[in-house]
Amino acid sequence: MRHGDADPPFPAVAVAGPVTRVRLANGEQVWLVTRYDDVRTMLGDPVFSAAGDPMHRATPGADAPFIGRLPHTDPPDHSRYRRPLGRAFTPRRVAAWQPAIARAVDDRLDAMADLGPPVDLIESLAVPVPLSVIGTMMDLPRHDWPALRKAATDLLSDSPDREHAAATNDWLLGYLRTLVTERRIKRGSDLLSELIEHSDLGDTEIADLGATLVLGGFDSLAASIGTAVALLLCHPDRPRTLAAADERLDPLVEETLRFTTIVQRGVDRTAVADCRLGDADIRAGDRVVADLPAANRDQERWAEADTYDPTRPALTNVAFGHGPHLCVGMHLARVELRVVLDRLLTRFPALELAVPADRLVLCRDRTFAGLRELPVAW
Template identity: 35%
Template sequence: MATAAQTPRFTHPAARGACPFAPPPAYQQAQQEEPISRISLWDGAPSWLVTRHEDIKAVLSDARFSSDATRSGFPFVSAGARQLGTGQLTFLRMDDPEHARLRRMLTGEFMIKKVEALRPEVQRIADELLDAMTDGRSSGDLVREFALPLPSLVICLLLGVPYQDHDFFQECGRVLLSREATVEEVRGAQDRLVDYLIKLTDAKRTEPDDGILSRLVARGELSTEEIGAMGRLLLVAGHETTANMTALSVLALLQNPDQLAHLRAHPESVAGAVEELLRYLTIVHSGLTRVAAEDVTVGGVRIRAGEGVICMVSAANRDEQQFPGGDGLDLSRDARRHLAFGFGVHQCLGQPLARLELQIALNTILRRLPELRLAVPFEEVRFRGEMLIYGVHELPLAW
């Protein structure tokens, strides 16, 4: 049986290998040799690494593994990530019942029928962005002109945040999600962003609109500061993830022309295609973190109270036992069991919206740009290895 005294296998996060779409080889190797193993973190602290699909589901659905980032032993991937997780507490880093109380103020906002009702509006935004991108031009950066503005515009609309402030909040988001940002930089970005949202929330008290911030104000259960922190979480989580997933999906499809041709010919299959892309790309690439609140045995390994656990969902999403041939992209696969949105009660709140945006984004791009191709050699594409959310910094395309 593994014990806490074992020598760490490597320092997390490990370096990627030759394929930029695949998780670093060290994780898949750990999955085969020692699926629950010891690693060390940036500051030398030890943590458990969990790599198999079954074991990760067990950890993420077990309330004895805490999401409370203020507990001793909680693992972080960088000093900045520790500041992000502990500087302003949101329900993302809380346990039930407090987590459930806060999350349930928002679950109605992202339920299937409510999100589905947004479809015409999201389609309109996607078409307008592509109109502007292709107007008199035959090349451009998909990230800047489409992948980032699409979910940004949508989350602004839902929250009641003015989109004209996008340079400001996108820059804050970039700092918050950088593994290379210092504690001071992260704290500064957090403060600026939450101050902005607090001012906005205050304004909603006198001039309410039809957005989530106004509805949270109207509930009367949260302070302006609490609404500001919640708004900050939704604003950043609401656009960085889908933006990166959109651009990375387009790149993965361009590198798999048979899959791209299949989706272009069968746009009605886009929902399944998006699930497979979520599995294959798993942009939450440094894993999901928990700390054991008491001693728990998982997969035959005893994890002691106070020990950190990193659930490597990117490795689990290629676990051969769940997804045979999982290193390949196969849009006809039933990939719905993937863990790209996590698992358990913390599973992504906004996933119906992410699915809608991705389905519309991919089908609209493929339908409207039949000659779509990469405008630079694949080797020159800059991947976001240093960011908490994986993707590409730019995606220069021609059409």
């Protein structure tokens, strides 16, 4: 068997269907939303509130410090947190970062070439590039990057040790609060300094946004890069020249985002009033969960939705969510994926899997579904 003759182990997704009442493993009953149109309606309608338990609360209590104000608040509070970030992540601003992203990628490709095959692409490229990008954007000291990576790894586990998670939460917020305090005294050209300059947010609020960027902007991109490369290498019939033409690169990136929607946890909302979603009558207080991977495989929107086709004309998907909480870093994510795929396949046109595809293992115990390792050769 050739190494590319099997699909990597991406998670099975629910079949898109009507809004359904389901029971979670903990016994709680929720509404599960799987159809593309229903998911967009839910995420865009203010009747479904994002306010609730944050991702990582250090200790019980409403006033406890936590990471997650941006994804776990509704307007107007959410708008106050998002507005200064939106200014920093416009397409124009992100495009200005492309040369720096390219340098980060080239540095890692040089290291791969020096090391020689086989190498683990996750450790050699997928992890270091987004860590370098977010670290540079925020001007985080390079010697702290390994600790930041470990914090993200620990906090984004599906079943973290609560005491360890609380300690890690406090460390990450404290670390960033210290940097924010320093930048208030001596501003730089980094993202933290920009948030100080162009917002009325306090130090703890800016530290929270910084921690959210470290968690989402690094870990999610690392997962996306690995899965994107694995998909291409597991389908040797797909032309490797895709990355050589800009007009083919955009559909490739969008199809990768659609097919390998890496957000494994459902996106939660709580109904604040009685309403109707699809064919379901939702009551105030009901918890509603959007299944983004299922929505991105909706057969009514995409023909042969369970087939990976990087030449498929790009249609809007919900890999980055929808509505007021649409991922603020989506433009950066797309640019990073484009640059990585383009430069990787140009530098190593003979790139191939160094193990059979069925030996690739997906991290199913994490918020973002990335591969544990991706051995490659050339």
